[in-house]
Each structure stands twice: as structure tokens, then as C-alpha cells.
Amino acid sequence: MTKIGLEIHCQLTHLKSKLFCSCKANYREFEINENICPVCMGLPGSLPRLNQEAVKKATIIAMALNCSTPEKIAFFRKNYFYPDLPKNFQITQLNIYGDTSVGGSGSIMVGDKKIRITRIQLEEDPGRLIYEGSSSKNQITLVDYNRAGTPLVEIVTEPDFESPKQVREFLNILSDLLENLGVSDPSLEGAMRADANVSIEGGNKVEVKNIGSFHDLEKAAHFEITRQNSLHSRDIEIVQETRHWDDKRKITVSSRSKEEDLDYRYFLEGDIPWVTMNDGIVDELKSEMPESINSKKERYISKYTIPVQVSEVLSSDKYYSDLFEQSHNESNAKEIANIITTDLMGLVDTREKRDKSKMTSKHLSDLADSIQSGKISRNSSKNALHEIVKTGKELSQIISELDLGNVSDESELAGIISEVISAEPQAVEQAKSNPQTINYLVGKVMQKTKGKADPTKTLDLLKKQLT
Amino acid sequence: MNLKISALDFVQQVQNGDISAEDFVAETIQRIQKIDDDLHAFLSVNDDAINQAKSIDKKIKSGEKVGACFGMPISIKDNMCIKNSKTTCASKMLENFVAPYDATVISKLKQQDAIFIGKVNMDEFAMGLTTEFSAYGPSKNPWNPEYVPGGSSGGSAVSVSAFECVASLGSDTGGSVRNPASFCSVVGYKPTYGLISRYGLISYANSIEQIGPLTRTVKDTAFMLNMIAGLDSNDNTTIDNKNEDYLSGIDSGIEGKKIGIITEMIGDGIDSTVLSATKDAISKLEGLGATCEEVSLDMVKYSVAAYYTITATEAGSNLARYDNLRYGYEFPVEGYEFNSYISKARQKFGPEVTRRMIIGGFVPSAGHAGKYFLKAMKVKSKLIKEINEAFKKFDLLIAPTVPVLPFKLGEKINDPVSLFLIDINTVTANLTGKPAISVPFAISNGLPIGMQLFANSNEDKLLLQAACALESTVKLPEVPI
Ligand SMILES: [Zn+2]
Numbered sequence: 033m034t035k036i037g038l039e040i041h042c043q044l045t046h047l048k049s050k051l052f053c054s055c056k057a058n059y060r061e062f063e064i065n066e067n068i069c070p071v072c073m074g075l076p077g078s079l080p081r082l083n084q085e086a087v088k089k090a091t092i093i094a095m096a097l098n099c100s101t102p103e104k105i106a107f108f109r110k111n112y113f114y115p116d117l118p119k120n121f122q123i124t125q126l127n128i129y130g131d132t133s134v135g136g137s138g139s140i141m142v143g144d145k146k147i148r149i150t151r152i153q154l155e156e157d158p159g160r161l162i163y164e165g166s167s168s169k170n171q172i173t174l175v176d177y178n179r180a181g182t183p184l185v186e187i188v189t190e191p192d193f194e195s196p197k198q199v200r201e202f203l204n205i206l207s208d209l210l211e212n213l214g215v216s217d218p219s220l221e222g223a224m225r226a227d228a229n230v231s232i233e234g235g236n237k238v239e240v241k242n243i244g245s246f247h248d249l250e251k252a253a254h255f256e257i258t259r260q261n262s263l264h265s266r267d268i269e270i271v272q273e274t275r276h277w278d279d280k281r282k283i284t285v286s287s288r289s290k291e292e293d294l295d296y297r298y299f300l301e302g303d304i305p306w307v308t309m310n311d312g313i314v315d316e317l318k319s320e321m322p323e324s325i326n327s328k329k330e331r332y333i334s335k336y337t338i339p340v341q342v343s344e345v346l347s348s349d350k351y352y353s354d355l356f357e358q359s360h361n362e363s364n365a366k367e368i369a370n371i372i373t374t375d376l377m378g379l380v381d382t383r384e385k386r387d388k389s390k391m392t393s394k395h396l397s398d399l400a401d402s403i404q405s406g407k408i409s410r411n412s413s414k415n416a417l418h419e420i421v422k423t424g425k426e427l428s429q430i431i432s433e434l435d436l437g438n439v440s441d442e443s444e445l446a447g448i449i450s451e452v453i454s455a456e457p458q459a460v461e462q463a464k465s466n467p468q469t470i471n472y473l474v475g476k477v478m479q480k481t482k483g484k485a486d487p488t489k490t491l492d493l494l495k496k497q498l499t
Numbered sequence: 500m501n502l503k504i505s506a507l508d509f510v511q512q513v514q515n516g517d518i519s520a521e522d523f524v525a526e527t528i529q530r531i532q533k534i535d536d537d538l539h540a541f542l543s544v545n546d547d548a549i550n551q552a553k554s555i556d557k558k559i560k561s562g563e564k565v566g567a568c569f570g571m572p573i574s575i576k577d578n579m580c581i582k583n584s585k586t587t588c589a590s591k592m593l594e595n596f597v598a599p600y601d602a603t604v605i606s607k608l609k610q611q612d613a614i615f616i617g618k619v620n621m622d623e624f625a626m627g628l629t630t631e632f633s634a635y636g637p638s639k640n641p642w643n644p645e646y647v648p649g650g651s652s653g654g655s656a657v658s659v660s661a662f663e664c665v666a667s668l669g670s671d672t673g674g675s676v677r678n679p680a681s682f683c684s685v686v687g688y689k690p691t692y693g694l695i696s697r698y699g700l701i702s703y704a705n706s707i708e709q710i711g712p713l714t715r716t717v718k719d720t721a722f723m724l725n726m727i728a729g730l731d732s733n734d735n736t737t738i739d740n741k742n743e744d745y746l747s748g749i750d751s752g753i754e755g756k757k758i759g760i761i762t763e764m765i766g767d768g769i770d771s772t773v774l775s776a777t778k779d780a781i782s783k784l785e786g787l788g789a790t791c792e793e794v795s796l797d798m799v800k801y802s803v804a805a806y807y808t809i810t811a812t813e814a815g816s817n818l819a820r821y822d823n824l825r826y827g828y829e830f831p832v833e834g835y836e837f838n839s840y841i842s843k844a845r846q847k848f849g850p851e852v853t854r855r856m857i858i859g860g861f862v863p864s865a866g867h868a869g870k871y872f873l874k875a876m877k878v879k880s881k882l883i884k885e886i887n888e889a890f891k892k893f894d895l896l897i898a899p900t901v902p903v904l905p906f907k908l909g910e911k912i913n914d915p916v917s918l919f920l921i922d923i924n925t926v927t928a929n930l931t932g933k934p935a936i937s938v939p940f941a942i943s944n945g946l947p948i949g950m951q952l953f954a955n956s957n958e959d960k961l962l963l964q965a966a967c968a969l970e971s972t973v974k975l976p977e978v979p980i
Contacts, residue, residue: 070600074820076593077580077602077699079734111816115837120819173837175824297863299812299872302706304735 036199036253037191037229041184042210043157044089045217050181051156052080052123059178060220072181074118079303082107086183087134087307089215090154091314092321093185094135096213097149101309105154106132107301112294115175116158123301124155124186132306134185140209142202148190157182179222185215191229191237196253199228203246211350212325218246219383230256235263235270240284242276252277256284328353336365342373351386352376358393359400367400375414379421390424391417398427411483412436438486442493445477445485449493452476463498470494500526502662503977506571506719509665513559513569520559520570524552524614527572531617531663534980539638540657542577543585544617551614558612566612567726573608574664576655577618578625579710580699581605584615588701589633590623591847592821594828602699603734604668604710604727611726616664619654623849624818625670625703627651628678628921631912632851639908640682641980643945646905649679655713656683660978666715666723670700672708673806674900674925677937680713681900681949684939684975686966687713688720691956692932693738695724696731702817704810707929717938717967721745724959738957745960753968754788756894763799764898764924773899773948776941780897780950783972794889794896798882799927803919805882806926807855808862808875815859818852821845854915883931890955895965898924900937900949924951934959936966939975 047057053071056062070078087105094101108126125133135152159180165171187206193199207218218224226249231237240256243249260270275284323331328347332338338346347353352372360368380386399416402408408416408431419430431437439445452473453460459476463469473494477485500522504512512518528548535541545551555570575581578588580598582605587593601609608615622632630653631637638653640646641661648657652669656679659667669676671689680687688711695710702708712723725746730739758781765777781791823830823844830844848856862871889896902924911918928935933953940950950969954962 073825075599075826076586076588076596076701076820077578077598078600079698079705081733082735109816111819113819113822113838113841115824118820118825120822121816295865297812297815297860297865297868299816299863300706302736302813303702 033233034194034257035191035229035231036193036196038187038189038193038199038202038249039227040187040189040206041157041225042093042187042216042218043220043223044086044183044185044215045220045223046215047083047085047089047183049083051083051086051154051183052181055181057182059182062178064176065178067178068180072118073177080123080301082304082307083183084307086154088317089213090134090152090183090185091309091317092213093187093210093215094138094152095318095321096209096324097135097138097140097152097187099135099138099149099152100131101135101314102131102133103309104132105134105307105309107304108298109301111297114158115173116161116180118159118177118180122156122158123304125153126298127151128298140202140205142198142205145192145194145198147192147202150188150190152188153186155184155186156180157184191231193253196250196257199253200250203249207246208325208348208350212348212353213322214350228253228256230260232257232260232264232270235260236272238270238272239274240277241274241287244277244279248277248279248282251282252284255282259284332365332369336360336369338366338369342369345373345377351380355393355396359396361397364397364400364404367403368396371396371399371413371417375417376421379418389421391421392424395420395424395427402427402431406438406486406488407431408436409438409483409485409487411478412438437484439481439484442489445489445493446497448477448480448485449490449497452480453497460498470498502526502530504665505716506665506714506722507716509571510567510569510722516559520552520555520614521549524548524570524572524616527616527662527664534661535663537639537644538641538657538661538663538980539636540574540619540654540661540663541617542587542589542620542635542654545584545615548572548614548616555612555614566610567722568608568611568613570612570614571666572616572664573613574617574619574655574658574667575605575615576621576652576667576669578621578670578701578703579605579668580701581615581618584618586618586701587635588624589621589635590849590852591634592823592827592845596826598699600699603696603731605699607727617658619652619658619667621654621669622651623852624701624814625651625672625675625708626814626851626855628674628918629908629912630654630679631908632849634849637908640905641978642684642905642942642947645907646946647682647908647910649682649901649905651675651679652687652713653679656680656685656687659683659685659713659715661980662978666719667713668710668723668727669713670703670708671711671925671929672704672810673922673929676711676713677900677925677935677949677951678921680937680939681951682905682947684942684947684949684978685713685715686717686720686936686938686970687711687900687949688724688936688963689928689934690724690728690959691738691934693736694728694740694934694957694959696727696729696734696737698731698733702813704813705817706813707809707932717936717963717970718746718749720936720966721749721963724963740957743960745963748960749964749967751964752787753784753895753965756789756965757892758784758789758791759794759889759893759896760791761799761896761898761927762793762795763797764902768920768923769899769902770904772904772943773902776943776948777897777899777950780940780969780972784897784969787968787972791897794893796882796885796889796927798878798885799923801878802882802926802930803923805875805878806922806930807858807919808871809879809930811855811859812863812872813859814852814855815863818848818856821848823847851915879930882927886927886931886933887955894954894958894961896953898951898953900924900951904943904946904948928953932956934962936962938966938970940969940973942976945979
């Protein structure tokens with residue numbers, strides 16, 4: 033049986049500052065080595081200052097993954113030399129001397145499969161290495177420390193996955209969950225990285241490191257299983273080893289480094305006192321926790337009778353569910369859900385488009401109300417939405433500028449209907465015996481008005497004129 | 500101009516207009532130029548000191564608000580960062596390191612108009628207790644330059660003792676303030692762990708070390724403490740002392756206090772003159788109304804072994820950052836692969852640092868941690884239990900600061916184990932986080948003996964009161980230099 037376990041590194045991208053200093057957690061907007069200070073550069077004499085907000089956010093993740101939270105949180109030093117590590121040790125967490133990392137054993141359902149979480153720990157991200165030069169002879173390594181000290185949460189799972197597909201489903205759920213918690217933006221480059229342990233029936237465990245995105249994680253797992261199966265079928269032993277993911281060639285490559293042999297000499301980080309997590313703090317965090325995706329979904333279904341599939345789509349994406357929450361009321365909820373899932377999703381399907389979008393929650397509620405009151409047709413509302421996203425103008429202004437308003441003036445409508453009736457004598461005849469045909473006539477009115485005729489009024493007037 | 504005055508006297512005299520900060524600082528610099536070639540307390544002297552003193556004098560004359568130091572010249576152990584000045588840790592590894600920021604103690608003293616007269620000598624990275632392990636040559640004991648001044652804050656003790664400054668800041672990991680204070684006949688104080696911010700102090704064994712003042716009188720120590728103690732957002736291990744005033748009530752005496760004499764610190768290996776000085780101190784304290792009786796701290800026997808195991812482990816980690824990639828000394832990287840570069844670059848560490856780094860790589864390593872590091876941690880926690888037990892019965896504890904008299908330069912440098920054992924009376928305060936102070940108590944054949952008092956955590960005020968009482972019982976000769 034195939035077994036896959038994951039170690040997922042997730043940056044807490046929504047925090048203001050790094051884990052131990054006041055440099056920005058969002059290092060991406062800086063020139064190389066501009067987002068640094070004595071603390072994250074590990075200068076002589078500097079000391080770490082624990083970012084309490086990071087502890088809270090990491091604990092919230094632990095709670096959302098149904099993990100146990102310890103009474104006391106402690107930090108340890110993981111000692112090894114590497115150029116991206118300014119202190120030549122990493123401040124991280126460890127559960128060898130009692131459970132002191134932010135989260136203990138937990139679990140999450142992926143479909144019908146329960147995936148067990150081993151632990152969740154909070155640690156600092158190292159800097160970034162940049163290689164220059166073509167051949168290994170003249171290659172030079174440059175270091176950008178802007179990322180050094182960024183808060184990183186490591187989520188370790190048991191080897192419970194049986195296929196790459198399950199891995200992908202889990203990652204989708206996890207991404208949505210992290211985004212919904214407001215702790216991380218999984219779409220940012222480098223915000224989510226992972227290592228995977230992969231083994232097949234009768235084979236040794238192989239660790240694949242350095243997988244730079246969730247997208248590649250599934251690919252890496254798939255590649256590794258294929259590789260191992262191919263070895264196995266030829267009776268070649270699968271060696272227990274560390275391989276790394278080559279994201280250009282999309283294959284795993286054996287690491288010649290003796291990383292398994294490293295002795296990290298873990299010991300307690302004395303510069304950071306233990307953090308007490310009493311019931312009060314835990315309860316407070318629980319109350320601050322955003323509503324879970326599942327609970328949102330259930331609420332949408334039961335309270336507003338929004339269809340199950342629409343509720344699912346709406347609740348799992350934080351951007352859409354936030355818009356929905358901000359814009360809806362009892363009477364327009366269903367209409368707004370409809371607008372978001374049928375029309376808006378096509379307009380703002382990337383992060384860039386969302387950032388650029390000028391639409392506010394008020395636009396959405398205005399639009400839904402206008403549809404419901406017959407000021408604008410469903411059809412025209414699509415055009416209006418497009419204009420709103422692009423310009424951010426008031427809905428009323430857009431309706432008048434683009435002439436999108438419904439034709440609801442009775443005499444104007446009656447005139448158009450008369451034209452249709454005289455142009456379609458056959459249909460008029462049929463409509464008298466077959467009520468379905470009346471819809472054909474409504475369609476003709478819509479055609480003439482470019483979809484702007486008020487559908488209810490049109491039907492009423494048609495019926496009147498036909499009898 | 501009399502340089503041989505206490506910090507409190509200095510402040511008083513400048514405030515009264517009897518002396519000017521400029522004159523005093525100029526005279527101090529002259530004295531450093533005159534005697535420091537022999538003593539070698541200083542690694543660098545602040546060439547802007549006189550200008551700084553001038554501007555403080557100006558402030559005084561114009562009636563502006565002046566900080567509590569009034570231009571007092573203070574020396575700083577060279578393991579504390581002063582912005583834009585070299586901070587070498589007496590190591591070749593940091594030969595060219597210029598600190599880009601101020602340690603918290605430095606910024607606090609700057610606000611109080613102190614003048615940092617210079618950076619003073621120490622054992623390399625504070626590892627040693629004679630100052631002979633400085634990469635820039637040893638300091639000499641002003642009482643007899645053939646003798647070691649103690650360490651690792653040797654430069655601090657020498658500069659205070661020889662009137663090259665009014666007060667100094669040292670750091671104490673296993674006695675590094677108290678030991679040289681004892682050897683040079685000045686007051687040396689290690690506060691409760693967390694009372695003084697370590698931000699900007701270059702770590703050696705961060706879980707047990709503290710910055711501490713070296714001064715001529717106990718009151719001067721209280722004066723210094725008032726300025727540098729307390730909570731610091733840059734050091735998460737600091738404690739809130741609620742702006743305690745350590746000078747107020749410092750003359751309260753020790754009547755009715757119970758003092759425990761630590762049996763293990765006056766036993767085997769103690770010099771007979773040190774023992775008789777200790778007995779003398781006890782009878783003087785009794786004369787002031789205290790009651791004294793022996794108390795045994797069994798774990799003291801293992802404290803030095805535990806101390807070296809823990810400090811080596813932390814040092815191995817704390818000093819790992821000195822790979823010369825981001826700062827350090829001139830040594831280009833071209834032609835090296837990462838590991839070969841750092842192993843070559845790190846050869847600039849001196850012999851004692853190298854020795855402790857090797858131990859520090861071994862004792863916490865997989866397969867050995869149980870036998871060494873974890874055992875040492877057990878000794879530490881048992882020792883804490885024992886001393887807490889003792890403080891249920893006693894207000895204070897007493898023992899000589901060092902069980903032996905100062906010895907000659909070179910006498911023990913090649914015998915690390917016998918050097919280690921000299922720490923037996925000082926490491927307990929570090930391992931347990933308790934405050935301790937060394938008070939000059941006697942001079943035997945021209946060599947100083949210091950007496951050490953301990954108090955419970957956060958009882959620093961009581962400790963200083965007791966030290967002040969003990970200090971008042973003796974009148975010691977002046978340093979012969
Ligand atoms: Zn920083």
C-alpha cells in the first residue's frame with residue numbers, strides 16, 4: 033500500500049512583523065537585504081523578541097486542525113551551519129521533552145478519510161539563497177536575508193495518504209482553511225512549501241524535500257510513486273534516502289548531502305521564556321476564531337436555502353464568502369449568492385484581478401436589490417457587474433450611462449408588445465391553446481428591448497392583450 | 500584633582516560646581532595614558548570623551564536638565580555593544596566588528612549623561628577567569644602587576660581599582676564580575692537573572708549570565724543599578740522591578756537577619772587566609788546583630804561540572820554565528836566552499852574558546868546528551884531546589900568569593916581543570932539565578948580577598964543593604980599605584 037506523509041511549511045503572511053523582530057513579515061516588496069535588522073541578522077548581542085501575535089495565529093491553526101494545545105509553549109534551538117541561517121541555528125519547536133509545540137495530535141477529514149496531524153510547530157524561516165554562475169566551478173551563492181525570521185508554521189501529518197489525489201484534496205482543504213482563518217495567503221509565491229515522505233508496499237521510506245508549491249507536491253508524490261513502483265517491479269531495492277524536488281525538470285533527485293546524519297544538538301532557547309497557554313487565552317482565541325468553512329456552508333443552506341453546491345463554492349473561498357457576509361441581508365442573500373457564483377467568479381478568478389477589482393459589498397447588495405425590484409434584468413446585471421468591477425462607479429450611474437435599466441413604463445412596454453403581437457400572428461394563435469408559447473412571445477419582447485423589459489410586467493401585459 | 504572618589508561623590512562634586520566633568524575626564528584620560536601600558540585594562544579609549552564632558556558641563560552651566568551621571572566616566576567590558584564603536588569580545592574573530600546599535604544598558608546610561616571612557620579587556624568571549632585568554636594580551640592586577648586581576652571582566656575590575664574610571668560594567672556568567680572584583684578589591688555584583696537587560700551583551704551562556712556593575716562602594720552599585728535595571732522590551736527574559744530605588748534605605752543594617760554559611764564553599768581546597776577572613780566576616784556580621792550558622796548545599800560539589808557542561812553547550816550554539824560571512828575580520832571567500840571557508844575562518848578563535856566549543860559540540864550531541872548535558876540540567880534544577888530550601892530558613896547566604904588568593908600570571912593558564920575549580924564559589928548564583936555580590940573585605944600580603952553574599956531571587960535590595968553593612972565593618976588600604 034502506498035503511504036504518503038507531509039510536512040507543510042506555511043508562512044503566516046498576514047502578520048505585520050517577523051517572528052522575533054519588527055522587520056516586515058511581508059518581505060516580498062523589499063530590495064535585497066533591505067528588510068533586516070540586528071535581530072534577524074543575528075548580530076552579536078541581539079536577542080529574539082517573541083511576536084505574540086504569531087503564537088496566537090499558529091495556535092488558531094492548531095485548533096482548526098483539531099489539535100491539542102499545550103499548557104506551555106517552549107522554543108528550542110536546532111543547531112546546524114548553513115549560509116541562509118544568520119545565527120547558524122534555527123529557533124523552532126520540539127516535542128521530545130514533553131508536548132510544548134503550539135499543536136499536538138489532531139486530525140482533519142478529507143472526504144471519508146481521516147488524516148491525522150502529528151504536530152504543529154512555530155519556527156523562523158531562513159534567508160533565501162540565490163545561485164549565480166553556470167557551471168559548478170564558477171557558481172557563487174548569494175544570500176538575501178529579507179525572508180530570515182519570517183513566521184513559519186510547520187504542519188506534520190502521519191503517513192495517512194494513500195494516493196497523490198488524496199494529497200491534492202487535502203491541500204485544497206488546507207489552503208481554504210488557512211485562508212479562511214485569515215492567517216495566510218496560499219497564493220503568494222513561497223508562502224507554502226512542503227516535504228513529503230513516500231513509500232510503497234514493501235519499500236523503504238523516501239523523503240522528498242524542497243517542494244516549492246502545493247501544485248508541485250502532488251506531482252512530486254506522483255513521480256516518486258511511479259519511480260518506486262518501477263524499481264520494485266524490476267526487483268531493485270528502494271533505498272531509504274532523502275531526495276529533492278527539481279522544479280525545472282519536475283523529477284526527484286537523490287541528495288548527496290548527509291542530512292540524515294546531522295546531529296542538531298537541540299536544546300531549550302533560553303532567550304524566550306515559556307509562554308503559558310491557560311484556559312483563558314485558549315477560550316479567547318476560540319472566540320476570536322473565524323467561523324469554519326463547514327459551519328458557513330451549513331448556515332447558507334439552512335438559513336437562506338441556498339443550494340448545496342452554491343453554498344459549498346461560496347463558503348470555501350474566503351474572498352467570496354467575505355463579500356457575501358458583508359453584502360447580504362435576509363431578503364437578498366440568495367440573489368447575492370447567485371450573482372457571486374454565476375457572474376462574479378468569471379470576472380475575478382485570479383489574485384491580480386481581485387486586487388484590481390473596484391467592486392465593494394455595497395455594489396453587490398445594490399445589484400441584488402435592483403434585480404429583485406425589477407429595476408434591472410438578470411441579463412443586464414451581468415454587464416453592470418462587469419462595469420462595476422472595472423470602474424467602481426455607482427450602480428445607478430452605470431445603469432443610466434449604459435442604458436441598462438429595465439423598460440418598465442407600461443405604455444412603452446404595451447407599444448412594444450403590440451408590435452410583437454402583430455408580427456407573430458401564428459404564435460399568438462397558438463398561445464391561446466398552449467400557454468407555453470407565451471414564453472416565446474416574452475422572449476421576442478426581450479429581443480426587441482435588448483433584455484431590458486421587466487419580465488413580470490411583460491408577462492402581465494401580454495396576458496392582458498391576448499385575452 | 501582627586502580621581503580617587505566614589506561615583507556618588509563625583510556626582511555631588513560636579514553638581515556643586517566643585518569640579519567640572521571636563522577636568523575630571525581629562526585627568527582620567529591622562530591617568531589611563533600614564534598607567535595603562537602596564538595594567539592593560541583598556542582595549543580602546545573613547546577619543547571624543549573630553550568633548551562629551553564639555554557639552555555636559557555646558558548643560559550644567561546653562562541650567563538645563565542633566566542626567567544622573569553628570570559626565571561620570573564609566574568603562575565598559577568589550578562584550579557590550581556601543582553604537583559605532585568596535586566591540587571585539589577580546590577576540591580576533593571580531594577584530595573589525597563595529598556595533599550598529601546600542602546595548603540597552605548603554606542607551607540607559609547615555610540618557611543619564613554617562614561618558615563611556617573606553618572598552619575594557621576580558622577573556623575572549625568571557626571564557627576564563629584571569630583575563631589571560633584575551634586575544635590582545637592579559638590585564639595585570641593593580642595590587643601587584645605580577646598577579647592576575649581575575650576574570651573574565653578583568654579590565655573592568657582593574658580600571659575601577661586603579662582609578663582609570665569611576666565605575667564599570669562587566670558581565671557575570673559564572674563569577675566573571677565577582678571574581679575579578681574580589682581579586683582587585685572592588686565591589687562586584689551579579690543581579691537576579693533578568694533584572695538587567697542583556698540586549699546588546701554578546702552571549703556566552705545566555706540562560707545564566709547577567710550584566711553587573713563593578714564599583715568602588717556598595718552604594719555606587721545601588722546607584723548604577725537604579726539606572727540600568729528593569730523591564731526591557733528587547734529582552735524577553737527581563738523582570739519588572741517596579742522602578743525600585745536601591746539606594747533608599749541602603750543603610751538599614753542587618754540586625755535580626757539570618758545568614759547561612761555555605762559548608763561546601765569553605766571546605767577542601769580553601770586557602771587558610773581566605774578561611775580566616777571568612778570567619779572574621781561572620782563574627783563582624785554577628786556583631787551587627789545577624790545570626791549565622793552553617794548550611795549544606797550538597798549539589799555545590801557537582802556545580803562546576805554542571806556549569807561547564809551547560810555553558811559549553813550554549814557557547815557552542817551562541818558562537819556558531821561567527822562564520823565571518825556577515826561581519827568579522829578581513830578574509831575573502833573566493834575559492835572556498837561553504838564548510839571549508841567557515842572552518843578556516845573560525846580558526847581565529849583562541850585556545851580556550853576552541854576548547855569550550857569542542858566540549859559544546861560533544862556534551863549535548865545525540866548519544867551523549869543523556870550522560871552529560873541532561874545530567875548537568877538535573878544538577879542545576881536540584882541545586883535550585885536546595886538553595887530555595889535554604890532561603891526558607893535564611894535571609895542571606897555567605898561564602899568567600901574565591902577560595903584562593905590571586906595567583907601569578909601564567910601560573911595556572913596551562914592547567915584548565917584547576918582553573919575551573921576556582922569557580923566553585925561563584926557558579927551557584929548563576930546556575931540558580933540568585934543575586935550575589937562580592938565586597939572587598941581584607942588584604943593579605945598585599946593581595947585582596949573579597950567576601951560574597953547571596954540573597955533569594957528579587958531580593959537584590961536586601962542583598963545590597965547587607966553588603967553595605969559588611970562593607971562598613973572594614974577599612975582597607977588604597978591600591979598601591
Ligand atoms: Zn529584523
